[in-house]
Amino acid sequence: xxxxxxxxxxxxxxxxxxxxxxxxxxxxxxxxxxxxxxxxxxxxxxxxxxxxxxxxxxxxxxxxxx
Amino acid sequence: xxxxxxxxxxxxxxxxxxxxxxxxxxxxxxxxxxxxxxxxxxxxxxxxxxxxxxxxxxxxxxxxxxxxxxxxxxxxxxxxxxxxxxxxxxxxxxxxxxxxxxxxxxxxxxxxxxxxxxxxxxxxxxxxxxxxxxxxxxxxxxxxxxxxxxxxxxxxxxxxxxxxxxxxxxxxxxxxxxxxxxxxxxxxxxxxxxxxxxxxxxxxxxxxxxxxxxxxxxxxxxxxxxxxxxxxxxxxxxxxxxxxxxxxxxxxxxxxxxxxxxxxxxxxxxxxxxxxxxxxxxxxxxxxxxxxxxxxxxxxxxxxxxxxxxxxxxxxxxxxxxxxxxxxxxxxxxxxxxxxxxxxxxxxxxxxxxxxxxxxxxxxxxxxxxxxxx
Numbered sequence: 001x002x003x004x005x006x007x008x009x010x011x012x013x014x015x016x017x018x019x020x021x022x023x024x025x026x027x028x029x030x031x032x033x034x035x036x037x038x039x040x041x042x043x044x045x046x047x048x049x050x051x052x053x054x055x056x057x058x059x060x061x062x063x064x065x066x
Numbered sequence: 067x068x069x070x071x072x073x074x075x076x077x078x079x080x081x082x083x084x085x086x087x088x089x090x091x092x093x094x095x096x097x098x099x100x101x102x103x104x105x106x107x108x109x110x111x112x113x114x115x116x117x118x119x120x121x122x123x124x125x126x127x128x129x130x131x132x133x134x135x136x137x138x139x140x141x142x143x144x145x146x147x148x149x150x151x152x153x154x155x156x157x158x159x160x161x162x163x164x165x166x167x168x169x170x171x172x173x174x175x176x177x178x179x180x181x182x183x184x185x186x187x188x189x190x191x192x193x194x195x196x197x198x199x200x201x202x203x204x205x206x207x208x209x210x211x212x213x214x215x216x217x218x219x220x221x222x223x224x225x226x227x228x229x230x231x232x233x234x235x236x237x238x239x240x241x242x243x244x245x246x247x248x249x250x251x252x253x254x255x256x257x258x259x260x261x262x263x264x265x266x267x268x269x270x271x272x273x274x275x276x277x278x279x280x281x282x283x284x285x286x287x288x289x290x291x292x293x294x295x296x297x298x299x300x301x302x303x304x305x306x307x308x309x310x311x312x313x314x315x316x317x318x319x320x321x322x323x324x325x326x327x328x329x330x331x332x333x334x335x336x337x338x339x340x341x342x343x344x345x346x347x348x349x350x351x352x353x354x355x356x357x358x359x360x361x362x363x364x365x366x367x368x369x370x371x372x373x374x375x376x377x378x379x380x381x382x383x384x385x386x387x388x389x390x391x392x393x394x395x396x397x398x399x400x401x402x403x404x405x406x407x408x409x410x411x412x413x414x415x416x417x418x419x420x421x422x423x424x425x426x427x428x429x430x431x432x433x434x435x436x437x438x439x440x
Contacts, residue, residue: 032109033093033101037200038080043073046106051072058193059317064326065218065309 067214070188070195079199087129088202096125116190119143119180126181133253134181140254142179147261155357157371169365173314173322177215184211184252191215205244212243218329219307219353223386228331231304234386263340263381271298287439288394297338299351299383301394305331306384310414312356315364326356333393335400336408336424340381352408352424353382359416374419379408402434 036042083089094101096117103109117125120143127134137143152170156163176191183189184206187196192214197203206212213221226233236245246269259265272278278289292301311327336352338345359373393400400406407426410418418425 032104032106033099034078034083036106037076037078040073040077043077047072047076055319057321059319059321059323061317061323062325064312064324065307065329 067192067209067217069193075187075193075195077196077199079201082200085202115194116180116182116187118182119178122181130181136254136256137181138254139256139258140179140252141259141262141265142184142252143254144258145175145178146258148174150260151376152370154375155370155373157369159368159371162366162369162371165366166362166369169314169362169369172316172365173324179215189215205242205249208242208244212247218309220385223304223306223384226386228305228307228386231306231331231386232388235388261340263345263383285439291439294346294348296335296349297345297347297351297383299387300335300347300349301400302387302389302391303333303351303384304386304388304391305333306351306353306382306386308332308354309356310354310378311358312361313358313364314361327358333406334379334408334412335406336379336426337430338381339377339379339424349426351382351384352377352379353384354378355380377421377424378417379413379421379424397435397438401432404428404431407431 036046092101093099097113097115098117099113100109100111120138122130122134122137126137139146141147149170152166156166178191179189183194185197185202185204186200187194188210197207197210209221213224222228223231224234224237226237248267248269251265251267251269255265255267257266262268277283279286279293283289307329308331309326309329312324313327314322314324316322332354334352335349338347338350339352340350341347355378357370357373357378359370362369393403393406408421408424409428410425413421413425
């Protein structure tokens with residue numbers, strides 16, 4: 001029984017202090033989000049592609065000071 | 067302010083990861099979406115651009131609980147005074163009123179802010195975009211956030227961009243917006259205010275200039291004589307921008323737009339429309355606001371049936387304060403000077419009823435003074 005306890009405590013210790021908290025992840029670990037959003041080239045390509053399909057949502061007819 | 071290029075708006079600086087607080091939070095936790103999807107188009111399904119609006123609780127509440135608790139009462143978020151003012155002018159007909167509400171929602175409600183739209187990105191109403199690669203900024207930068215929205219009036223007044231008008235003396239002292247408008251004021255204090263001038267922790271000149279009524283203070287006599295009679299701006303502000311007749315509509319693509327008939331520089335002293343125990347002054351500076359009885363006619367006829375319930379010349383605090391102005395050069399620069407006061411003739415015929423409470427009758431214009439303070 002004592003041996004089982006030692007193994008269990010060791011596993012928990014390993015997970016928390018060596019691997020890192022399973023709850024906490026950071027932006028860099030979400031490689032796809034961060035890889036793209038920190039690459040100007042990828043963003044330029046993506047935003048150009050979006051611009052081709054997206055219709056404008058802002059009217060050019062606004063005039064004067066508001 | 068130049069808008070950012072589309073890719074600049076969403077570029078995340080790698081320095082963001084070094085933020086020991088926010089950099090440790092996974093993107094998906096705030097923004098949603100599917101980070102495991104290798105196709106960026108489908109990975110963005112369900113992404114929330116600004117997870118702090120309209121409710122900041124989930125994104126910010128865990129750490130900034132006190133601020134997020136009051137967040138919804140911040141006037142930058144709730145826009146409560148706008149709604150109340152429109153309610154007072156609106157028709158009692160419920161069908162027409164609902165149509166008016168939709169028109170307002172489409173045209174007016176986009177001018178709001180949020181935690182994210184001050185501390186992470188430019189406000190959406192000025193086309194958004196990260197301030198500094200998604201780095202969190204404690205104090206929002208003045209020109210990219212505050213005056214990006216408050217441009218036509220506050221910015222031009224404060225920076226002296228209106229022709230012939232000096233910049234605000236506080237600008238000359240390198241003071242930025244947050245020197246007077248504190249974070250506490252911006253974040254809301256949990257109370258629902260009817261008017262921005264009712265906000266308890268809003269700025270007051272006297273907070274800093276508390277010595278002006280002291281026995282040995284410079285110009286003490288003048289300040290004491292005018293105490294509770296005229297607001298500070300009556301003597302210390304300069305000409306400011308007024309607008310009239312804003313109309314909103316949809317273009318051929320269904321996108322909304324606005325047109326204001328005219329804007330002009332003027333300086334008018336009127337009767338204080340917010341006179342109260344807290345604001346006892348008889349005279350205040352008034353600014354013409356762009357509302358018109360037919361502002362929403364494109365969407366709904368007769369939506370503002372009760373237009374005359376509120377003045378179109380409203381209590382104002384122009385942000386172009388200087389020590390010496392044309393009207394305070396001498397007693398008689400103001401006393402007896404009819405041009406400074408909002409008279410019947412200055413108000414359009416269609417707005418006379420709305421402004422009857424703020425127009426200064428001839429009999430109330432302060433008379434010429436023979437005595438001058440030393």
